[in-house]
Amino acid sequence: MNLFTTFLLSLRAMWRHKVRTFLTMLGLIFGIGTVIAMVAAGQGARESVADVFRAMGTNLLIISNGSSSQGGAAGGAGSRYALTWDDLAALENGEVSTVRWVAPVLATKTQVASEETNWNTSVTGTNGAYFKIKNWDVAEGKLFDDDVGPAKIALIGKTVATQLYPGVNPIGQPIRINGQPFEVTGILAAKGQSAMGQDQDDIVIIPLKTYLAKLDRGAGKYITKGQIYVSTNSENDISRAEQQITELFRQRHNLGPNDEDDFRIRNLAEFALRQKESTDKITTLLALVAAMSLLVGGIGVMNIMLVSVIERTREIGIRMAVGAKPLDVMTQFLVESLMLSLIGGALGLAAGAWWAHLMADYYGWKFLFPAQTAVIAFLVSSGIGVVFGLYPAIRASLLDPITALRYET
Amino acid sequence: MSTPLVEMRGISRTYQMGDNLVHALRNVSFTVERGASIAIMGTSGSGKSTLMNIMGCLDQPTSGEYLLNGKDVSKLSRSQLADVRGKMIGFVFQNFNLLTRTTALENVEMPLMYQGIGARERHKRAIEALERVGLHGRHHHTPNQLSGGQQQRVAIARALVTSAPVIMADEPTGNLDSRTSYEVMAILQGLVDQGITVVLVTHEADIAAYARRVVTLRDGVIVEDKTQEPAKAVAVG
Numbered sequence: 001m002n003l004f005t006t007f008l009l010s011l012r013a014m015w016r017h018k019v020r021t022f023l024t025m026l027g028l029i030f031g032i033g034t035v036i037a038m039v040a041a042g043q044g045a046r047e048s049v050a051d052v053f054r055a056m057g058t059n060l061l062i063i064s065n066g067s068s069s070q071g072g073a074a075g076g077a078g079s080r081y082a083l084t085w086d087d088l089a090a091l092e093n094g095e096v097s098t099v100r101w102v103a104p105v106l107a108t109k110t111q112v113a114s115e116e117t118n119w120n121t122s123v124t125g126t127n128g129a130y131f132k133i134k135n136w137d138v139a140e141g142k143l144f145d146d147d148v149g150p151a152k153i154a155l156i157g158k159t160v161a162t163q164l165y166p167g168v169n170p171i172g173q174p175i176r177i178n179g180q181p182f183e184v185t186g187i188l189a190a191k192g193q194s195a196m197g198q199d200q201d202d203i204v205i206i207p208l209k210t211y212l213a214k215l216d217r218g219a220g221k222y223i224t225k226g227q228i229y230v231s232t233n234s235e236n237d238i239s240r241a242e243q244q245i246t247e248l249f250r251q252r253h254n255l256g257p258n259d260e261d262d263f264r265i266r267n268l269a270e271f272a273l274r275q276k277e278s279t280d281k282i283t284t285l286l287a288l289v290a291a292m293s294l295l296v297g298g299i300g301v302m303n304i305m306l307v308s309v310i311e312r313t314r315e316i317g318i319r320m321a322v323g324a325k326p327l328d329v330m331t332q333f334l335v336e337s338l339m340l341s342l343i344g345g346a347l348g349l350a351a352g353a354w355w356a357h358l359m360a361d362y363y364g365w366k367f368l369f370p371a372q373t374a375v376i377a378f379l380v381s382s383g384i385g386v387v388f389g390l391y392p393a394i395r396a397s398l399l400d401p402i403t404a405l406r407y408e409t
Numbered sequence: 410m411s412t413p414l415v416e417m418r419g420i421s422r423t424y425q426m427g428d429n430l431v432h433a434l435r436n437v438s439f440t441v442e443r444g445a446s447i448a449i450m451g452t453s454g455s456g457k458s459t460l461m462n463i464m465g466c467l468d469q470p471t472s473g474e475y476l477l478n479g480k481d482v483s484k485l486s487r488s489q490l491a492d493v494r495g496k497m498i499g500f501v502f503q504n505f506n507l508l509t510r511t512t513a514l515e516n517v518e519m520p521l522m523y524q525g526i527g528a529r530e531r532h533k534r535a536i537e538a539l540e541r542v543g544l545h546g547r548h549h550h551t552p553n554q555l556s557g558g559q560q561q562r563v564a565i566a567r568a569l570v571t572s573a574p575v576i577m578a579d580e581p582t583g584n585l586d587s588r589t590s591y592e593v594m595a596i597l598q599g600l601v602d603q604g605i606t607v608v609l610v611t612h613e614a615d616i617a618a619y620a621r622r623v624v625t626l627r628d629g630v631i632v633e634d635k636t637q638e639p640a641k642a643v644a645v646g
Contacts (some may be wrong), residue, residue, distance in 0.1 A: 005522050005528075009522075024508075072410055084517050171555050181548055257644050299437065314506070315508055315509075316508075317506075318506045319519070319523075320491060320494075321465075321467065321500050321506070321524040322494070322495060322499075322500070322519060322520035322523065322567065322571075323491055323492065323494050323495020323496070323520055323524065323571070325487075325488040325491040325492065325523070326488055326489060326491070327488065328491075328523055333530075363592070378590060402462055402467050403465050405506060
């Protein structure tokens with residue numbers, strides 16, 4: 001008997017027992033469905049976490065001044081002047097090969113005002129590289145680059161835009177920063193909350209030179225109230241870059257082997273990586289639990305197939321009497337459990353995608369359909385069909401035709 | 410002289426039942442010529458069912474040789490036996506043994522599936538077979554929508570469809586009333602006239618009367634083998 005006929009035959013047999021077929025599939029639908037939903041949800045959650053970190057900056061290292069220590073009392077981070085503009089220049093000149101972008105970030109809290117109203121916000125002075133590091137673009141207007149010099153222009157975040165210019169397009173509007181007149185040339189794309197819960201859109205960004213000229217003259221060669229943002233070429237370079245910068249700066253600051261660093265490097269990528277790892281772990285755990293339910297579904301298939309073989313003993317006898325070989329009988333039952341599993345798997349896939357979609361909506365994650373997992377789940381379900389269908393199928397094929405024909409249902 | 414269709418030489422069949430060895434057939438030898446009409450008679454436990462099972466390649470002898478159409482089938486594998494059954498033998502059973510929830514046409518087509526015959530050809534031959542047993546307009550009825558006589562006709566059509574040279578009918582009228590029995594016997598006699606070998610297994614003398622040759626078994630041994638002028642069943646309607 002050819003395989004196509006066998007497929008038709010098994011479809012027909014399944015159709016004759018619709019309710020039982022559906023109930024058997026239910027185990028697989030839930031099994032596959034939960035696996036898909038869990039993995040999709042896990043990936044969605046991870047992606048959402050990754051987004052938060054991406055908003056903070058890609059492959060980001062933040063270098064800041066270390067703490068001073070006078071008479072045994074530590075002054076806290078940034079209390080010591082150690083970073084110099086020359087340090088910055090050294091990074092910008094490519095003395096650390098793994099570093100791609102370098103941006104000085106100086107910030108202060110100050111009052112800003114439109115013609116109507118005013119607001120207290122953080123004003124940042126930086127250069128064009130900053131936007132690359134932070135993956136930040138404008139929603140309207142345009143970014144500035146390093147050619148602007150000490151221009152009196154300002155990019156404002158969404159929050160500042162709503163506070164200062166309600167109902168007005170802020171582009172081209174005057175803005176007073178610390179009493180100085182500026183012009184709004186761009187509105188930054190909304191970034192939402194940072195991983196630490198700060199509103200990243202409550203910000204005004206102006207060119208570094210303007211900042212230094214109008215807001216904070218600084219302390220000569222030192223970068224005082226600021227940090228250096230550095231991004232590396234790739235994720236894998238981060239630890240090396242951290243090491244290289246440490247070495248370079250220790251050397252530049254003439255620190256002896258027993259001296260402590262007079263600067264601090266924060267590695268956000270590592271933090272992000274740990275976050276990712278923990279979401280991954282949870283995803284794996286959930287998928288494992290879901291896989292258990294898949295196994296239970298598979299055992300359900302075996303159960304029903306065994307019942308089916310017993311129930312259809314007479315049918316098997318008849319088929320054998322008219323010329324069905326043991327292999328034909330085995331194939332018939334194997335194909336039937338395979339079809340059960342495949343159709344159940346397909347339905348489970350759809351159900352899983354739907355659940356994942358609901359969850360993503362509810363928790364505000366991204367909806368990601370895990371194509372790879374879907375393929376694996378599909379293969380697993382057909383595997384289940386074969387593995388759990390094999391024993392009942394073999395039992396069917398070993399039946400003695402005479403006994404089977406005499407079997408009373 | 411051509412080889413006989415069925416040739417059994419010293420066939421024995423024993424079963425192990427607990428500690429007892431049951432001898433169902435003891436050293437049975439006999440032949441069936443092509444186109445024969447033969448009834449195997451005997452009471453329950455006489456060995457007639459065992460003989461039919463072996464003859465129909467559903468079972469194999471413990472010892473002895475069985476040549477079907479000149480070919481030794483007593484040592485074939487299960488799979489090879491199935492093949493021989495499919496091509497050489499058509500079965501008709503007392504309880505019809507049709508597949509439930511399956512139409513008459515599908516039931517008749519089934520043996521052809523196992524010979525790898527395409528759907529169109531299967532369909533054509535199944536319809537022909539159903540017409541041969543006089544079952545018109547009921548091709549798409551399932552067994553529970555058919556009377557006993559009609560079900561048995563479907564079963565005969567299923568036995569015919571493969572063009573097997575032998576039809577083995579095991580108490581074919583056991584579940585039928587006498588009028589319907591008569592009709593079924595008429596169909597079987599008609600097949601004999603068309604050159605098909607029909608082997609009847611029965612314990613009823615009036616059914617055996619329709620056969621030309623009657624072989625009687627008792628305790629696993631052939632006790633009588635006679636030829637007679639068969640009673641004539643005429644198809645009604």
